[in-house]
Amino acid sequence: MERKKIPIRVLVAKPGLDGHDKGAKVVVRALRDAGMEAIYTGLRQTVDQIVRAAIQEDVDVIGLSILSGAHLGLTAKLMKRMQEEKMEDKMVILGGIIPREDILRLKEMGVAEVFPVGTNFAEIIHFLQEKVEKEG
Amino acid sequence: MSSLDRVHKAEEQWRQTCLGEKPVPEEKSTSGIHLKVIYTPGDVQNIDFLEKVGFPGDYPFTRGVYPSMYRGNLWSMRQYAGFATPEETNRRYKNLLAQGQPGLSVAFDLPTQCGYDSDDPLIEEEVGKVGVAVDTLQDMEIIFDGIPLDQITTSFTINPTAAILLAMYIAVAEKQGVPVDKIGGTLQNDILKEYLARGTQIFPPRPSLRLIADIIEYCKNHVPKMNTISISGYHVREAGANAIQEVAYCLSSAIVYVEEVLKRGIGIDEFAPRLSFIFACGPDLFEEVAKFRAARQLWARIAKERFGAQDPRSMMLRFFAGTMASCYTAREPLNNLIRGTICALAGVLGGVNSLHVTGYDEAYATPTEESSRLGLRIQQILAFETGIPKVVDPLGGSYYVESLTEGMGQEITKAMDQIEQDGGMLACIEKGKIQQAILQQAYETEQIVQKGKIVRVGENKFRSQEGREPDLILQKADPEVLRHQVERLRRVKAARDEKKVQKTLGRVKEAASAGENLLPALIQAVKAYATNGEMVATLKEVFGEYRELGSV
Numbered sequence: 268m269e270r271k272k273i274p275i276r277v278l279v280a281k282p283g284l285d286g287h288d289k290g291a292k293v294v295v296r297a298l299r300d301a302g303m304e305a306i307y308t309g310l311r312q313t314v315d316q317i318v319r320a321a322i323q324e325d326v327d328v329i330g331l332s333i334l335s336g337a338h339l340g341l342t343a344k345l346m347k348r349m350q351e352e353k354m355e356d357k358m359v360i361l362g363g364i365i366p367r368e369d370i371l372r373l374k375e376m377g378v379a380e381v382f383p384v385g386t387n388f389a390e391i392i393h394f395l396q397e398k399v400e401k402e403g
Numbered sequence: 404m405s406s407l408d409r410v411h412k413a414e415e416q417w418r419q420t421c422l423g424e425k426p427v428p429e430e431k432s433t434s435g436i437h438l439k440v441i442y443t444p445g446d447v448q449n450i451d452f453l454e455k456v457g458f459p460g461d462y463p464f465t466r467g468v469y470p471s472m473y474r475g476n477l478w479s480m481r482q483y484a485g486f487a488t489p490e491e492t493n494r495r496y497k498n499l500l501a502q503g504q505p506g507l508s509v510a511f512d513l514p515t516q517c518g519y520d521s522d523d524p525l526i527e528e529e530v531g532k533v534g535v536a537v538d539t540l541q542d543m544e545i546i547f548d549g550i551p552l553d554q555i556t557t558s559f560t561i562n563p564t565a566a567i568l569l570a571m572y573i574a575v576a577e578k579q580g581v582p583v584d585k586i587g588g589t590l591q592n593d594i595l596k597e598y599l600a601r602g603t604q605i606f607p608p609r610p611s612l613r614l615i616a617d618i619i620e621y622c623k624n625h626v627p628k629m630n631t632i633s634i635s636g637y638h639v640r641e642a643g644a645n646a647i648q649e650v651a652y653c654l655s656s657a658i659v660y661v662e663e664v665l666k667r668g669i670g671i672d673e674f675a676p677r678l679s680f681i682f683a684c685g686p687d688l689f690e691e692v693a694k695f696r697a698a699r700q701l702w703a704r705i706a707k708e709r710f711g712a713q714d715p716r717s718m719m720l721r722f723f724a725g726t727m728a729s730c731y732t733a734r735e736p737l738n739n740l741i742r743g744t745i746c747a748l749a750g751v752l753g754g755v756n757s758l759h760v761t762g763y764d765e766a767y768a769t770p771t772e773e774s775s776r777l778g779l780r781i782q783q784i785l786a787f788e789t790g791i792p793k794v795v796d797p798l799g800g801s802y803y804v805e806s807l808t809e810g811m812g813q814e815i816t817k818a819m820d821q822i823e824q825d826g827g828m829l830a831c832i833e834k835g836k837i838q839q840a841i842l843q844q845a846y847e848t849e850q851i852v853q854k855g856k857i858v859r860v861g862e863n864k865f866r867s868q869e870g871r872e873p874d875l876i877l878q879k880a881d882p883e884v885l886r887h888q889v890e891r892l893r894r895v896k897a898a899r900d901e902k903k904v905q906k907t908l909g910r911v912k913e914a915a916s917a918g919e920n921l922l923p924a925l926i927q928a929v930k931a932y933a934t935n936g937e938m939v940a941t942l943k944e945v946f947g948e949y950r951e952l953g954s955v
Binding site: 283284285286288289292293295296297305307310311313335336337340364365367368384385387388389 | 513641853951955
């Protein structure tokens with residue numbers, strides 16, 4: 268199996284008005300310390316802005332950080348826009364306050380994995396290294 | 404040999420004979436202050452009692468801002484909660500009033516806080532969540548319908564749109580026939596921490612500061628009973644700052660606000676008595692108590708020595724505190740009641756003036772009425788069952804607490820001096836320096852939590868098989884609330900005099916460009932039923948919009 272040599276590129280995005288961005292920012296730091304190229308969008312991003320940034324930055328992964336409870340609606344919107352832009356090769360992961368019963372629904376929409384608040388950095392890093400490199 | 408020399412000698416001897424050969428492990432407080440294994444009179448020998456500790460109600464207020472503190476009046480017990488609609492908010496307020504609680508607290512939804520109207524398609528998932536939506540004066544009229552504003556005080560958790568919401572409150576008072584110098588309450592109105600931690604900022608920092616100075620100036624002249632700003636360390640603490648940074652950033656921000664108002668030729672004693680503060684209560688009990696004592700002492704010195712205040716009320720750091728939610732765990736949530744109790748105890752032993760105990764379920768749910776009531780019960784038990792309120796500053800005089808208070812004070816001062824050297828708090832925020840420092844601290848803390856070095860019992864230590872995480876209960880946006888709110892906004896817009904709206908908004912723009920105090924123009928626009936979003940859009944034309952620094 269051929270491994271990707273270049274670093275994994277991740278866009279960490281914060282949609283909606285919620286200002287709690289500690290989680291998003293510390294994950295960006297942790298991914299960088301693990302050798303990935305992680306970019307943070309800043310607060311209050313619309314789905315369109317996130318998709319545009321992902322294209323411009325040519326990332327492998329989009330990570331949404333959502334603590335407001337609006338994860339189902341926002342993720343559905345993002346997946347639809349990504350389909351329109353033919354971005355199915357990009358992986359979507361989610362972090363934040365996500366009830367268990369919603370995780371299955373998110374995965375049905377095409378989310379690769381959900382990392383609720385309290386997940387260890389190592390788990391996220393390991394997942395990305397496994398999935399993105401193998402499939403890349 | 405003096406008695407202190409004898410103590411030193413005895414301590415050294417004790418160290419050798421009793422403590423023995425075995426080295427004791429090094430320990431630090433949560434924010435990194437080196438801790439001895441025991442404290443003695445030797446550790447407080449350089450702390451001048453009258454200069455540094457003194458008496459409550461007297462400069463430098465280390466022991467409390469009032470002479471008899473809780474023996475005279477208990478701290479006020481405020482439990483913050485948001486209700487979705489103006490009608491429901493009004494009902495809940497009337498209930499509180501009937502129970503004899505005249506101190507009301509308004510939580511607004513995020514669109515209201517960030518300057519969007521409820522019919523904006525960008526924010527439809529957020530309308531009526533975490534608080535009430537206020538688009539126009541009509542919503543404010545409904546919230547306070549049948550509640551004479553001179554018989555209550557209202558606390559507003561509102562920041563960049565504080566001037567607009569204040570204008571609405573003033574307009575409601577006028578419509579009720581209540582003189583505006585009879586209305587009172589508290590505005591959060593602390594914009595600097597929004598850039599650092601809370602995230603509802605709209606305009607760039609400098610015009611935002613001007614709005615705050617407008618509010619302070621206007622209230623000084625017309626609404627003298629309004630506490631015009633609550634300067635917060637709480638939010639940066641929850642965003643990852645430690646206790647030293649929390650106070651350093653908070654007091655450095657206070658300096659920015661004071662200087663902004665002084666520039667207008669207003670004397671310090673004309674407005675400083677209306678400043679108040681917000682801090683967090685964490686679980687490191689003694690460090691928190693020392694932090695509160697040090698903060699009071701430092702602010703008193705800044706007000707007196709730096710700004711030349713004469714009125715003791717200008718020197719008093721009065722504060723509201725909330726117990727930290729970031730030490731709570733979702734696993735075995737009832738443990739959070741115990742954490743909340745200890746955090747609340749830190750606040751009470753530290754001389755808090757007003758306290759909120761975070762609901763034990765906040766790690767996984769929007770607090771229920773039950774968890775909110777238990778927060779209040781914790782406060783009532785501390786107040787009425789423990790005897791703690793009988794004596795002011797009961798930990799004062801402890802060798803350890805006095806030494807730690809001195810240590811915290813020195814570290815906070817050091818951090819504040821560094822900010823001054825770097826050009827002051829405003830410049831540091833504009834350059835992203837403070838944001839970086841908070842993030843660095845948050846990242847380091849998160850790493851040690853994940854390594855189990857900061858213990859969360861039941862989660863990363865003593866984790867039991869039976870302990871489980873409860874299902875998350877999230878507040879969903881209620882489509883009915885959105886529909887209702889959008890419909891009312893449509894009706895208000897249809898009924899208002901459009902020409903008058905445009906004319907008053909034009910005045911807002913003129914006043915903003917000319918550097919006039921914006922409150923009179925905003926009050927006129929509010930009375931013409933201009934919307935929050937329209938007023939914010941008008942101000943954006945003059946002030947521009949804040950662009951977040953991308954660096955992480």
